[in-house]
Amino acid sequence: SQQGEEDPQALSIQEGENATMNCSYKTSINNLQWYRQNSGRGLVHLILIRSNEREKHSGRLRVTLDTSKKSSSLLITASRAADTASYFCATDAWSFVASGSRLTFGEGTQLTVNP
Amino acid sequence: EAQVTQNPRYLITVTGKKLTVTCSQNMNHEYMSWYRQDPGLGLRQIYYSMNVEVTDKGDVPEGYKVSRKEKRNFPLILESPSPNQTSLYFCASSGGTGLTGELFFGEGSRLTVL
Numbered sequence: 001s002q003q004g005e006e007d008p009q010a011l012s013i014q015e016g017e018n019a020t021m022n023c024s025y026k027t028s029i030n031n032l033q034w035y036r037q038n039s040g041r042g043l044v045h046l047i048l049i050r051s052n053e054r055e056k057h058s059g060r061l062r063v064t065l066d067t068s069k070k071s072s073s074l075l076i077t078a079s080r081a082a083d084t085a086s087y088f089c090a091t092d093a094w095s096f097v098a099s100g101s102r103l104t105f106g107e108g109t110q111l112t113v114n115p
Numbered sequence: 116e117a118q119v120t121q122n123p124r125y126l127i128t129v130t131g132k133k134l135t136v137t138c139s140q141n142m143n144h145e146y147m148s149w150y151r152q153d154p155g156l157g158l159r160q161i162y163y164s165m166n167v168e169v170t171d172k173g174d175v176p177e178g179y180k181v182s183r184k185e186k187r188n189f190p191l192i193l194e195s196p197s198p199n200q201t202s203l204y205f206c207a208s209s210g211g212t213g214l215t216g217e218l219f220f221g222e223g224s225r226l227t228v229l
Contacts, residue, residue, distance in 0.1 A: 033217065042119070042205060042220035043158075088158070102173065103218065105150075105158035 004032075004089045004106035012112040019076040021109040023089030024069075032065055032072050033090045037108070043088065046074075079113045086110050117142045121206050121221035128196055129229050136191045136224045138206030146209040146216070147189040148173070149181065151202040152223075158205070164189055196228040 007022045023032070031050045035043040049056045049065045049072065056063045062075040076083055086108040119140045128134055140147065148163040150173075160173030164183040178200055180192040189208075193200060203225050207218040 035218075040203070040223065040225075042222045043207075043218070044220070045217045048217060102160055104160075107155065107157040 006109040010110045023072045119221035127227045140208040144208035
């Protein structure tokens with residue numbers, strides 16, 4: 001299974017509401033990143049949080065990291081229809097196949113914000 | 116404008132017909148990587164390159180080749196495509212340490228192998 005796993009798989013909310021997505025991972029990490037992907041498009045980096053940080057903000061985004069629980073959450077406040085996209089967490093993880101540390105992506109949360 | 120450019124964006128081919136997906140970045144990044152995205156499997160790394168003439172396997176390298184002769188280009192080669200290589204492919208680059216730095220992605224290349 002993936003190093004990073006997002007929850008829920010899909011989330012549907014109304015415009016103006018807050019959206020919270022969670023990411024759990026298995027092994028120790030150096031940092032965790034969140035990316036956004038509009039349907040069929042390339043991923044866009046949103047925010048990076050290092051293992052020694054607990055919380056980070058960027059505009060309407062708030063990311064928390066709990067290394068003891070091996071989990072992170074992404075909160076989007078006052079959501080807009082334009083926030084509709086898939087959101088992925090990515091963690092650095094050891095890959096035995098590649099014999100090195102890799103940025104490993106989860107399967108993503110599909111967020112739909114209804115106008 | 117800083118960008119990662121992939122071509123072609125869409126391609127339908129037949130089993131066994133060699134093809135190349137090109138990737139070019141204009142940010143002078145040392146690190147470049149290829150991923151494939153499949154439903155239920157997320158993004159998986161195929162190959163990566165730390166610099167010119169330095170390439171290494173990712174998690175799913177079988178059936179693919181890459182080369183890095185110039186810093187800006189990192190083509191993905193499918194010598195003998197098979198239907199299980201039907202996927203959405205992304206090229207990415209990074210100016211950081213690469214392996215765990217922020218990645219800049221191309222718009223993707225949707226490949227169908229019949």
